[in-house]
Amino acid sequence: MSELYDVIIIGGGAGGMSAGVYAARGKMKTLIIEEKRKAGGQAATTDEVENYPGILSATGPELMDAFRAHCDKFGVEFTKGIVNKIDVADDGYLKTLTTTKGEVFQAKSIIIATGASPLILGVPGENEFRGKGVSYCATCDADFFEELDIVVVGSGNTAVEESLFLTKFVNKITMIVRRDHGILAADRTAQEQAFANDKINFVWNSVLDEITGDELVNGVNVKNIKTGEISHIESDGVFMFVGTVPKTDFIKGQVDLNSHGYIVTNDKQETNIPGIYAVGDVTEKFLRQVVTAAGDGAVAAVAADRYIEEEDNWRKAVVDFDGTALVAFWAPQNQDSIDVINQLETHNKGQAGKNVVTIDIFKNQKIAKQFNVSEIPVVIRFDAGQEAKRVNVKDLNELETLY
Incomplete structure (x- = not known):
């Protein structure tokens, strides 16, 4: 079993390495698992690239070498392998990846950047003249x-x-x-x-x-x-132009795919599984280019960083806390929820063994959804990490039942 990574990126193409740069620069412990000896994906097979902003002309390998150098600068780790299985812990946080060689890696978040391959007809000359006409x-x-x-x-x-x-x-x-x-x-x-x-x-x-x-x-x-x-x-x-084939076989039945096998994501590159993201050509998207894959990677890395921060804080303050945690679900535009937080903090100030935790239901939709909170203000009392009592607050006096 490997050490625990903040993020493991599956695939070392433009999207994967872009995610690697953003993740590692954000001080996340980052690993890229790439199936080929040299990273770069489809872009590395292109003789010349002239449409990547800021790069007037470069070969595909040259541009991908620059991506790799950028990853190396910020300490992204690389290993060669093909991931064929992802297991998610019961609490949804720890993810375990297994390769075809039986290697096992663990991470708090995963970014899938496995890409899509052009459908190859296999006619004589096709491979020989790829990039040469x-x-x-x-x-x-x-x-x-x-x-x-x-x-x-x-x-x-x-x-x-x-x-x-x-x-x-x-x-x-x-x-x-x-x-x-x-x-x-x-x-x-x-x-x-x-x-x-x-x-x-x-x-x-x-x-x-x-x-x-x-x-x-x-x-x-x-x-x-x-x-x-x-x-x-x-x-x-x-x-x-006879089609492309997304590399999603290893994740079928776990993440949502469209009818053509591409991974469905939202604007944060999130899949339907919290903490698992997808970027680049493997996703359902309008344009598949180096520049769009790189943009996807940046978004996913930042989203993964926010996810980990929220999850780590939640575990420290609630799940792994031996005392009592009073979790108030609120929104800045809802004055009643603000009043609830003020009263909770005033009543519990200085009391050992008690935490007051605030969850903005718009910024942390995952936790709000996990506990079925759709209307506010709501306060849930947790004792030693377990939900003990819930109050849909209509009157501040109702908070007394939580103490």
Whole structure:
């Protein structure tokens, strides 16, 4: 069993390392578990990055090396491994992670940054020319193909939308479509836009058979699924938009996923499990880029820090306190709740073995929800960490029943 970490981040891509920087800089004991020998995620496989603010030009590996150096500066720990199990303690606070090698780590909070992989067709040449003419991201790489001819594989909404974006840069697009003539997998509006664009041509009833080239892509071989005929199309690049696969198998049945397997989060990157967050491409989101993943990581790290602070304070003042804790649920705009706190503090001032604890129901919604507090003022008395009495205060005199 490892030592206890404040936060363990699963995945060392842009989102994970951004979270690492923010967490460690906030004095949280931080560990990143990365499955590959070198951190960086999908961004590390991109030849050139020109759309990360403040970085005019860098290769993907160079940018991710800078992220790693930033993590090292603040003392983020790294280890290689693949997490295949997360166990949450009965009280919801301690999280235990187990890797495929049987290593066990413990943390107060977890940030899932495992990413999503492009769906790989596995055709000859696809892996060989990845980053050398084969791309999975139009926003990342469109300007490298300015005034050139390219091929797009796929016909769903993503393929069509990305193709329309690519027409702003390229000379011509040939879309390879498995379906019959005139039928795309995209919705009607997207189809109409694609058919109306003079730069987009279609090869129907066909699949990609091979990507050809020397040092860079120079064409593709396409197979007609009805006749079996193979034809060659000259092309300077191939964009693959046949889908992505989120890396969420290890967390299925625990965190909420959408219908495509991506993790559902709120604006604090929180999942449905308190203390577990998710960032970057593994989440349900509009745009998957290095900059958006980095932003997610920053938000999650700060949210995790606040969560730990609240939980540690709650445990010290209530759960692990041997005496009596009077917990007042309040809100700054509710004068009655403020009056309750003032009376509690006046009555119990200087009394040994008694704590007065205040919980703002808007700032600490987790504890308010845990104890089913929706209206205020409410005071709960805890004796040695166990709830003993609850008063929904209508009159200050009712507080006498708590003493």
